[in-house]
Amino acid sequence: xxxxxxxxxxxxxxxxxxxxxxxxxxxxxxxxxxxxxxxxxxxxxxxxxxxxxxxxxxxxxxxxxxxxxxxxxxxxxxxxxxxxxxxxxxxxxxxxxxxxxxxxxxxxxxxxxxxxxxxxxxxxxxxxxxxxxxxxxxxxxxxxxxxxxxxxxxxxxxxxxxxxxxxxxxxxxxxxxxxxxxxxxxxxxxxxxxxxxxxxxxxxxxxxxxxxxxxxxxxxxxxxxxxxxxxxxxxxxxxxxxxxxxxxxxxxxxxxxxxxxxxxxxxxxxxxxxxxxxxxxxxxxxxxxxxxxxxxxxxxxxxxxxxxxxxxxxxxxxxxxxxxxxxxxx
Amino acid sequence: xxxxxxxxxxxxxxxxxxxxxxxxxxxxxxxxxxxxxxxxxxxxxxxxxxxxxxxxxxxxxxxxxxxxxxxxxxxxxxxxxxxxxxxxxxxxxxxxxxxxxxxxxxxxxxxxxxxxxxxxxxxxxxxxxxxxxxxxxxxxxxxxxxxxxxxxxxxxxxxxxxxxxxxxxxxxxxxxxxxxxxxxxxxxxxxxxxxxxxxxxxxxxxxxxxxxxxxxxxxxxxxxxxxxxxxxxxxxxxxxxxxxxxxxxxxxxxxxxxxxxxxxxxxxxxxxxxxxxxxxxxxxxxxxxxxxxxxxxxxxxxxxxxxxxxxxxxxxxxxxxxxxxxxxxxxxxxxxxxxxxxxxxxxxxxxxxxxxxxxxxxxxxxxxxxxxxxxxxxxxxxxxxxxxxxxxxxx
Numbered sequence: 001x002x003x004x005x006x007x008x009x010x011x012x013x014x015x016x017x018x019x020x021x022x023x024x025x026x027x028x029x030x031x032x033x034x035x036x037x038x039x040x041x042x043x044x045x046x047x048x049x050x051x052x053x054x055x056x057x058x059x060x061x062x063x064x065x066x067x068x069x070x071x072x073x074x075x076x077x078x079x080x081x082x083x084x085x086x087x088x089x090x091x092x093x094x095x096x097x098x099x100x101x102x103x104x105x106x107x108x109x110x111x112x113x114x115x116x117x118x119x120x121x122x123x124x125x126x127x128x129x130x131x132x133x134x135x136x137x138x139x140x141x142x143x144x145x146x147x148x149x150x151x152x153x154x155x156x157x158x159x160x161x162x163x164x165x166x167x168x169x170x171x172x173x174x175x176x177x178x179x180x181x182x183x184x185x186x187x188x189x190x191x192x193x194x195x196x197x198x199x200x201x202x203x204x205x206x207x208x209x210x211x212x213x214x215x216x217x218x219x220x221x222x223x224x225x226x227x228x229x230x231x232x233x234x235x236x237x238x239x240x241x242x243x244x245x246x247x248x249x250x251x252x253x254x255x256x257x258x259x260x261x262x263x264x265x266x267x268x269x270x271x272x273x274x275x276x277x278x279x280x281x282x283x284x285x286x287x288x289x290x291x292x293x294x295x296x297x298x299x300x301x302x303x304x305x306x307x308x309x310x311x312x313x314x315x316x317x318x319x320x321x322x323x324x325x326x327x328x329x330x
Numbered sequence: 331x332x333x334x335x336x337x338x339x340x341x342x343x344x345x346x347x348x349x350x351x352x353x354x355x356x357x358x359x360x361x362x363x364x365x366x367x368x369x370x371x372x373x374x375x376x377x378x379x380x381x382x383x384x385x386x387x388x389x390x391x392x393x394x395x396x397x398x399x400x401x402x403x404x405x406x407x408x409x410x411x412x413x414x415x416x417x418x419x420x421x422x423x424x425x426x427x428x429x430x431x432x433x434x435x436x437x438x439x440x441x442x443x444x445x446x447x448x449x450x451x452x453x454x455x456x457x458x459x460x461x462x463x464x465x466x467x468x469x470x471x472x473x474x475x476x477x478x479x480x481x482x483x484x485x486x487x488x489x490x491x492x493x494x495x496x497x498x499x500x501x502x503x504x505x506x507x508x509x510x511x512x513x514x515x516x517x518x519x520x521x522x523x524x525x526x527x528x529x530x531x532x533x534x535x536x537x538x539x540x541x542x543x544x545x546x547x548x549x550x551x552x553x554x555x556x557x558x559x560x561x562x563x564x565x566x567x568x569x570x571x572x573x574x575x576x577x578x579x580x581x582x583x584x585x586x587x588x589x590x591x592x593x594x595x596x597x598x599x600x601x602x603x604x605x606x607x608x609x610x611x612x613x614x615x616x617x618x619x620x621x622x623x624x625x626x627x628x629x630x631x632x633x634x635x636x637x638x639x640x641x642x643x644x645x646x647x648x649x650x651x652x653x654x655x656x657x658x659x660x661x662x663x664x665x666x667x668x669x670x671x672x673x674x675x676x677x678x679x680x681x682x683x684x685x686x687x688x689x690x691x692x693x694x695x696x697x698x699x700x701x702x703x704x705x706x707x708x709x710x711x712x713x714x715x716x717x718x719x720x721x722x723x724x725x
Contacts, residue, residue, distance in 0.1 A: 045376065045383070061382075061386055062386045062389065062390060065376070065383065065386040065387050065390055066390040068375070068376070069372055069375060069376075069387060069390055069391065072375040073368070073371065073372060073375065080395070080396055109513075109644075110513040111513075112513055112514075114526070119526075120526065120529065122525040122526065122528075122529045123525075125529060126529070126532075126537075126539070129537040130537075133537075137537065140533060175513070219360055219394070222360075222394035222395060223360065223394060225394075226390050226391055227390060227391075227393045227394050227395070227398075227399065228390055228399075229393075229396050229399040229400075270669065
């Protein structure tokens with residue numbers, strides 16, 4: 001698609017394509033704009049989308065663009081959205097499509113440096129001191145060497161030969177102090193260990209952060225990251241996801257599943273079912289050999305536990321309501 | 331939305347891009363010159379002549395939260411395609427309505443425009459803004475007509491009351507502040523050994539762990555979210571409660587304050603104003619419809635859907651200051667309280683009527699609410715508020 005009216009070049013500020021003033025956007029940009037890592041495996045936008053599709057992940061255009069930019073600009077990507085829309089799955093799919101390692105750091109309240117970055121193996125150090133006393137003891141340099149260093153996810157991620165995918169899951173569960181430390185690592189990709197010196201990143205990982213609003217994130221972190229908001233998918237996209245993940249589900253059942261789930265999302269539920277729940281439900285139904293929901297009401301009611309996760313929600317969908325929803329879809 | 335006209339003599343892509351960044355900034359996105367460079371380098375990675383790609387790339391790069399994300403398309407069109415609208419029409423969902431009713435944005439603008447102007451003029455501008463924010467919700471308009479007689483909170487707050495309230499609030503905040511963190515930090519006394527420091531120190535003693543260091547859990551303050559009812563039936567108490575809120579905000583604890591009648595507004599920033607008279611002025615501008623009907627469950631609902639995700643966590647105490655007389659369905663109130671309860675640590679209902687002798691929670695709403703409350707306490711005067719401290723200590 002073009003920019004609408006006028007000539008496209010005029011629109012973005014270049015008077016005429018024949019006499020291009022200033023840098024034409026298709027030319028490589030000046031050096032100082034680019035991160036100076038040549039090793040970044042540069043993928044085009046369509047490569048990204050195809051790579052994800054090959055992993056069974058249906059990414060919309062914006063998410064694909066976000067991942068493309070995250071890789072080319074070397075910036076971390078912050079994913080936000082309701083629970084169960086596939087934020088964590090993105091990282092897994094990216095890792096799989098690049099055949100890179102996925103390093104995951106699950107955040108929780110009270111997460112601190114010794115669990116996220118590194119820790120010395122003190123017990124082993126003490127043992128080593130005792131064991132080597134007969135031979136005249138061990139040197140300090142030996143004690144504080146790689147052999148006694150326990151690498152936690154962040155250090156692990158920057159000391160890989162092939163750029164891995166670093167997934168920092170549910171960053172909003174960690175506390176502010178950790179977020180501040182994370183900022184430092186995400187901007188410089190280096191970690192200072194007092195006993196060893198500064199560890200520079202051998203390769204720069206692709207960093208994906210996820211959040212779903214337990215706590216508001218700092219502006220500084222948001223500014224440093226690319227941002228993408230994942231919402232519940234539309235009917236068509238969700239159908240594509242179901243097809244990609246479970247090709248064995250029959251057409252009629254698939255349409256019914258998507259229809260009912262989409263309708264349930266519009267209901268006033270405490271915990272709206274996400275894509276993960278939808279896939280669970282589909283697996284349960286097809287595992288029970290259901291081909292048409294209208295024919296097997298009991299199975300539908302029994303498998304609703306996959307979809308509705310609180311007692312109140314479960315009460316909100318009695319058989320009559322489900323019949324109505326299924327009837328609407330059919 | 332503010333419209334930025336295309337500069338007719340803009341020179342080159344970089345110039346237009348910085349214009350776009352300025353346009354976004356004037357519309358409330360947190361972007362700066364650094365982002366201009368980022369945006370240009372991002373465009374170099376894609377087919378920049380494809381408007382769709384450019385739109386997506388810039389959105390990913392420049393939006394920093396869900397609200398920016400939703401607004402970006404309009405802002406993009408407004409700048410690059412000259413299709414800006416001077417004023418957004420009606421907000422669609424209840425959530426957006428709450429957001430747009432957040433009065434800070436327009437109010438600051440109104441103030442700076444007419445700093446030295448007549449107060450009549452100021453009120454005029456406030457009216458305009460209010461009308462804009464309220465949208466077309468039938469209930470709200472009804473409230474407005476009932477309450478054309480404005481209530482000035484400047485009269486309601488004097489220095490003495492403020493001081494007393496601040497003291498009471500400070501005591502309460504202190505009573506509930508002391509909670510332990512789960513993170514361990516180095517400390518002189520503590521339950522666990524700090525192996526790292528012991529090891530480090532042992533090197534100086536030939537590898538013998540002689541000096542023992544410890545780690546303990548430091549205190550982690552609780553947060554307070556106060557929701558204050560300012561409807562008609564509460565008018566008598568609003569003086570006390572507003573002063574109390576002001577004290578709570580100034581107490582040094584993390585606190586968040588909201589007023590509600592038929593809708594909800596966040597007043598933390600207004601209360602944080604050091605100039606108490608100006609704070610009162612800002613409050614009274616916000617509390618249009620002050621003294622009208624009450625919709626407790628609706629207000630709590632919009633709090634939960636809007637601010638709730640940010641304001642509530644496992645260390646939050648929710649204070650509701652209300653008499654429980656409301657027009658809404660008690661069932662709805664019970665349901666929304668149950669939801670709040672799951673997201674927060676404690677819910678405390680401060681009820682002025684409970685200060686009366688022989689009070690029974692007869693109002694249907696109170697009866698529905700009681701099972702979800704951790705405490706239902708009396709609060710009709712500053713003295714009563716100050717006397718709450720021992721109860722708060724138990725929470």
